Amino acid sequence: MHALLQTVIARLMKMLTRRGVLVEDMGQTYLAEPDADGEEARTLRPLQAAAITYRIAFGPRAGQKVLTLRGAMPREDSARQPLCADIDGFSLHAAVRVEAHDRKRLEQLCRYITRPALSDERVQVNAAGQVELKLKTPWRDGTTHLVLSPLEFMQRLAALVPRPRLHLIRFHGVLAPNAKLRSLVVPQGPEVEERATAAVAASECVVQTETNPDRPDRPHRIAWARLLKRVFDIDMQHCPNCGAGELKIIAAILERPVIEKILTHLGLDPQPPPRGRAREARQD
Incomplete structure (x- = not known):
């Protein structure tokens, strides 16, 4: 699991560097300046960078840590679960799996993936007008709540908004865009089959002298x-x-x-x- 996670981290860092999100210089990697990107990236990237470091992006407390409330005793590190790995902030959890015909567990996994970012029951406003977010599970240091001002809370929500024209679904295996076997498993539709049959019949009768390879097989x-x-x-x-x-x-x-x-x-x-x-x- 550690070797697999190391490979994932290396490929992810290369992809982010190739896309200009990260810059590698003198053996160190850091975030690129947002000025070279579009307006959406320049606005959302500081919010996302502050969110992953638990800091505040804008406002009077910009750059400071988010206030926390500790109401539980710090817990010791539990024994590492099997099929799990954690390296430099990257975690790989492969202990949850679904059998081929277990539809109930597949539904539970889909519900977990599509769950909202926050639960209404765990968000409340205190007497001072600040937003208190109750954590579902206390952190290792005993933190049970996060305390933010309304502006800081909106910044954390805005960091979850995906940028425009960004694909949110990734297909792997034979369903990947460049997979060699994709055309064999993806339905082509009756129009494509009819055109293929007509093309075969026409090729048996006459020799086509002109072709149009740019014509798509089906409407987009x-x-x-x-x-x-x-x-x-x-x-x-x-x-x-x-x-x-x-x-x-x-x-x-x-x-x-x-x-x-x-x-x-x-x-x-x-x-x-x-x-x-x-x-x-x-x-x-």
Whole structure:
């Protein structure tokens, strides 16, 4: 596990250096100046750098450590779990695994990955107007709460916002973008299969003299009608009565009086339902 983590750290540092996030000079590595990046990077990078070092980025207490409350005794380092490694702040935890057909544990793992950054039950405002964040598990030094001003709390939340045009999903193995076997496991769709069949039939009859290699095998974007069908099972392309006739857009009605008149004629409520209030912290 330590050897694997060392390899991951080395490759990660090389990737960050290649992308200009880190700068290596005289055997030392440090963060690059944000001036060379876009406006979003110049704004978010100081917040992210301060967040990972538990410091404050802006305000009267800029550069200082976040205030903490200790209400528990410092705990000793427990025995290292199997299949876990920790080197220079990088940790690798491979003890959690899911069997091939264990759908319940797979659901638990997905819920853990997609959980929100904070829980409403662990965030409260004290009498001084400061935000107290209760830690789910006390730290080794006994820290149970983090105390921040509203501005400092907003800085920590802003550090969690991903930058624009940044991919949040990574595919590995045969699903990686440059995997050689990707075309064998990714569905191509009926359009691609029909074109492939037609191309084979045409090649048997005539010799094609011109080719267009830049033409994509399938469209890059999916129509809204197909997305509605895939996500909400709402078919906007076929008649809901017979199921065979194709639907097409006749007109787009945007005037409120006309919409209300049509809905009233159909026996529907012309007024939209009221918006529900956001759930409060202690509301079931």
